Amino acid sequence: MLAAEGLVKTYGRLRALDEFTLHVTAGEIAGLVGPNGAGKTTFVEVVTGLIRPDAGSVTVGGIDALKQPRAVRELLGVCPQETALYPSVTVAEHLRLFGGLAGLRRAALRQAAGEIAELMQLTDVLGKPAGLLSGGQRKRTQAATALVAPRPLLLLDEPTVGADPLTRTALLGVITARAAAGAAVVYTTHYLPELAELGATIAVARAGRVAARGSQAELGLDGLFPAEPRDADDAA
Amino acid sequence: MTLPEAAGWPGPPGRWAGAGRVAILVRHNLALFLREPGPLLSRLVQPVFLMLLMRPLYVAALARYGVEAGTSQVVTGMLVLFSLLALSVVGGAIMAERAWRTWDRLRATPARAGELLAGKAIPVFVLLAAQQVVVMSFGAVVFGLHVRSVALVAAAVGCWALALLGLGTLFGATLRSQSELQVAYDIGGVLLSALGGAMVPLTTLPGWAQAIAPVSPAYWAMAALRSALLGQAGPTLRAAAVLLAVAAATGTLAAWRISRGWARSRLL
Numbered sequence: 171m172l173a174a175e176g177l178v179k180t181y182g183r184l185r186a187l188d189e190f191t192l193h194v195t196a197g198e199i200a201g202l203v204g205p206n207g208a209g210k211t212t213f214v215e216v217v218t219g220l221i222r223p224d225a226g227s228v229t230v231g232g233i234d235a236l237k238q239p240r241a242v243r244e245l246l247g248v249c250p251q252e253t254a255l256y257p258s259v260t261v262a263e264h265l266r267l268f269g270g271l272a273g274l275r276r277a278a279l280r281q282a283a284g285e286i287a288e289l290m291q292l293t294d295v296l297g298k299p300a301g302l303l304s305g306g307q308r309k310r311t312q313a314a315t316a317l318v319a320p321r322p323l324l325l326l327d328e329p330t331v332g333a334d335p336l337t338r339t340a341l342l343g344v345i346t347a348r349a350a351a352g353a354a355v356v357y358t359t360h361y362l363p364e365l366a367e368l369g370a371t372i373a374v375a376r377a378g379r380v381a382a383r384g385s386q387a388e389l390g391l392d393g394l395f396p397a398e399p400r401d402a403d404d405a406a
Numbered sequence: 407m408t409l410p411e412a413a414g415w416p417g418p419p420g421r422w423a424g425a426g427r428v429a430i431l432v433r434h435n436l437a438l439f440l441r442e443p444g445p446l447l448s449r450l451v452q453p454v455f456l457m458l459l460m461r462p463l464y465v466a467a468l469a470r471y472g473v474e475a476g477t478s479q480v481v482t483g484m485l486v487l488f489s490l491l492a493l494s495v496v497g498g499a500i501m502a503e504r505a506w507r508t509w510d511r512l513r514a515t516p517a518r519a520g521e522l523l524a525g526k527a528i529p530v531f532v533l534l535a536a537q538q539v540v541v542m543s544f545g546a547v548v549f550g551l552h553v554r555s556v557a558l559v560a561a562a563v564g565c566w567a568l569a570l571l572g573l574g575t576l577f578g579a580t581l582r583s584q585s586e587l588q589v590a591y592d593i594g595g596v597l598l599s600a601l602g603g604a605m606v607p608l609t610t611l612p613g614w615a616q617a618i619a620p621v622s623p624a625y626w627a628m629a630a631l632r633s634a635l636l637g638q639a640g641p642t643l644r645a646a647a648v649l650l651a652v653a654a655a656t657g658t659l660a661a662w663r664i665s666r667g668w669a670r671s672r673l674l
Contacts, residue, residue: 218514240518248514254507258441259434270430271515273423315511 171196171323171354172217177226179212179378186212187223188378192356196322199345199355201365204375210358211251213375214327217356218248230323244273249316251327251358253308257301261292261311264300265318272319282318289347290314290340306334313341317348324348324355330364342367362391427517431525438499439529446533449492453484453541460484461549468607474552479607481545482631485538486604486624489570490595492537496530496574497587505584519665527571534567554637562630562642565649569623572656579660598622623652 172194179187187209194200202210215221217228219239228235228242235242255264265283274282287293290310295303300311313329326345330338346368349355357370365372365386372389374382382389420426439446457480464483465476503509503526512522542559545551553559581587599605601615602624608616619625630645 220510220513240516243514244516246514248511250507250511250514252507254511256438256506256508258438263434263437267430267434268511268515271427271512271517273516275426 171198172228172230172356174213174217174228175226177213177216177223177228179209179216179221179223185378187216187226190226190375190379192373192380192383194323194354194356196352196354197349199349199357199365199368199370201362201368201370201372202356202358202375203360203362203365203372204381208375209378210375211327212378214248214250214325214356214358217242217323217325218246219243245322247272247316247319247321247324247353249313249324249326249329251331253312255300255308255311255315258299260297260299261287261303261307261314262296264311264315265296268315269318272321274319282320286314286318286344289344290317291336305332306337309333309337310340313337313344317344320348320351320353322353324353324357326355326357328358328360330359330361338364366391423516424518424521427515427521428524428528431512431517431522432528435499435526436529439495439533445495445498446492446537449488449495450537450540453488454544457481457484457541457545457549464607467610477545477549477551478632478635481542481549481551482628482635483599483604485541485631486566486602486627487595487599488541489534489538489566489627490599490604490624491591492534493570493574493577493595494588494591495533496571497578497581497591498584499526499530500575500578501581501584501587504578519661523575523661523664527575530574531567531571534570535563538563538567551635553635555634555639555642558634558637558639558642559631561646562627562634562649565630565646565653566627568653569627569649569656572653572660573623575660576656576663579663598624601625603628623649626652 172192174190174192177187177190178185190209190213192200192202192213202213204210212221216223217230217235219235219242222236230242230245233241233245259267262283265287266279269279269282287296290313292307292310292314295307300308303311309329309332313326316324316326324345329341333341342364345355345357357365357368359365371385372383372391373380374389461477461480464480465473468475468479503512513519542553542563546553577587577590581590601619602622603611603619604624608619608628611619626645626648630642630649633641633645
């Protein structure tokens with residue numbers, strides 16, 4: 171579903187991406203981990219078409235993302251790292267806006283918005299402006315706008331940073347379900363236990379390239395990061 | 407590799423998908439404006455109030471040209487001054503998208519750059535044109551301003567609104583903060599208005615100011631509106647053409663900067 175080959179992106183002397191290569195198949199959740207500055211967010215922005223790489227190629231579902239970025243965006247659900255919502259716009263309006271821009275209309279839009287609101291536990295705050303939401307509600311709303319329309323490739327950039335356990339549980343549940351339905355997922359995170367919970371394959375990014383790639387067992391991570399303790403810690 | 411055969415994936419976009427997205431964005435942006443109506447209301451109330459106060463002064467200053475000249479000057483002058491100040495509404499709308507980081511989110515959707523700009527521009531154009539229509543109508547109803555050609559006035563108002571839209575978008579996409587934007591509008595708006603003859607009649611400006619007045623878009627707006635009120639098609643259309651050129655140049659530059667990612671949130 172996603173094939174990125176030899177991506178290079180430089181900012182002056184900084185090589186944000188340095189021969190970055192990553193393949194993700196349909197139904198796979200690929201956890202992209204690595205320190206800050208490893209190139210995770212830059213990679214997501216290149217696939218989204220927000221920035222152009224200096225070299226390399228990206229295809230999504232067989233479509234060249236550099237030559238046809240808009241066609242590729244028809245296939246993407248994108249949740250950026252930083253919360254980006256309109257303070258005076260309600261949760262329901264956010265879902266209708268992003269669902270509508272993704273191509274959903276009328277009854278299909280209402281149904282999709284209602285379903286994702288329920289899954290992300292936002293039903294009680296649908297009429298509330300984003301500026302009045304709690305941090306966790308904002309995180310869930312942001313993720314819901316990325317997930318409101320079914321998409322074959324989901325790009326989720328550290329969606330649980332600063333999130334409460336409720337948000338994390340809801341989000342991981344939806345992502346697992348979407349992958350089970352055939353979506354490919356790129357999930358950047360610093361939290362390995364989340365990847366264990368998602369049953370994700372792992373790509374370790376370092377200095378702008380994927381330094382290691384494989385299943386958790388192949389990378390020797392099996393059992394090192396059990397899923398439950400993270401939520402338990404957070405809850406405490 | 408091709409898309410998997412799975413239920414629910416998006417099919418190819420329909421023929422009218424772009425128009426549908428623009429309609430969604432127009433509705434969304436209009437709602438954003440109407441939820442924060444303060445800046446726009448102040449740009450409506452101030453010119454009307456100032457016209458009431460200052461008309462006698464302008465009529466006296468231009469007494470040798472007749473009462474209508476003074477009335478025309480105060481109405482078109484206040485219209486141009488406060489529509490230039492309303493640029494802050496346009497640029498502020500784009501700057502807010504950058505500050506909220508929602509612009510990048512919109513850019514990550516299937517909407518084309520042109521659709522995003524149209525969705526932003528159409529409500530702003532309507533609001534800017536509405537502001538001018540209110541001021542002009544007030545002048546006609548309360549002061550008896552004689553409008554000899556409604557069609558020419560509509561053309562002048564439309565072209566000026568487009569020029570304002572281009573300028574405001576360029577500022578919003580170029581400047582780096584709300585305070586920079588405010589300074590640009592406060593100083594730029596007042597200077598351009600004064601230089602264009604919106605505050606005091608052009609004939610009373612110093613010679614050097616009269617010589618450089620045509621560099622101000624306000625000069626052409628004043629020329630277009632004054633000529634339109636007098637029903638003079640040639641001068642109105644010439645000045646309107648200059649305003650359209652300003653709109654095209656600034657709009658193109660703004661769209662180019664935005665498409666190159668120079669208006670991205672992280673640059674704020």
